[in-house]
Amino acid sequence: MKLTRIDLNSWIFRIGGQTILVDPWLVDPLVFYGQPWLFTAYHNTPVAFTPQTLPPIDLLLISQGLDDHCHKPTLEKLDRAIPAVASPTAAKVLSSLGYTNITSLANWQGFKYQEKLQITAVPGAEIQPGQEENGYLLKDLSSGETLYYEPHLPPLEKVKQKIDQVDVAITPIIGQIFPFLGQIISGPKEALNLAQTLKPKYFLPTTMGDIKASGILPMFVRSIGSIPEFRDLLANSGLATQLLEPEPGETMEIL
DSSP: OEEEEEEBTEEEEEETTEEEEESOOOSSOEEGGGOTTTOEEEESSOOSOOTTTSOOOSEEEEOOSSTTTSOHHHHTTSOTTSOEEEOHHHHHHHHHTTOSOEEEOOTTOEEEETTTEEEEEEEEEEEETTEEEEEEEEEETTTOOEEEEOSSOOOHHHHTTTOOOOSEEEEESSEEEETTTEEEEOOHHHHHHHHHHHOOSEEEEESBOSEEEESTGGGGOEEEOOHHHHHHHHHHHTOOOEEOOOOTTOEEEOO
């Protein structure tokens, strides 16, 4: 398994012989709901990949229909024929952009790709009542290696009903509290609870980036915790889980 961190929520996973582009934001600003006054983010440093410099992509994996996961300007620059696996809300966005091979997965639905990779949608963030987005469990059907990815706040009570243990977990470590919505990004304590539940061999943080944000919303968002805090919690937990911290653009071969 090889994992390449791009920035913020964007990754490239190499698992089951497939190269998977995850929640890509590669071009242009990131604007929520088409309202720059509300939230606009920019990369401080050039992103590690552009649509033109990406390796050949076998599959797109989109966890949510929100702009920081389903970034329309980036998706418009990619080949619409690339197969995509997406949450129902993200599938609608992809369809509107002209993608032709979309598999929409609701929670606990599965999809087998090329007889080499099993992808299962797992419960993710509840963006609003009744709209629960996706995390994903990926399994290499040859080696049995597993990867868990959820970029918001994993609902552990639901997750642990069907997942006992994974090899790799990727989820946030630095939490965020939004006005009216409460905490929607997991912080160090929530990340430790996930590690204690899934007991991964390796834990990688996501939803981090060298970005600057403007607009009304960032003025009221409060961050919780830090990577050093999580590292200390993990070290004191007795878990054998190893924390990995790839830099933007860095590829790690871990299994």
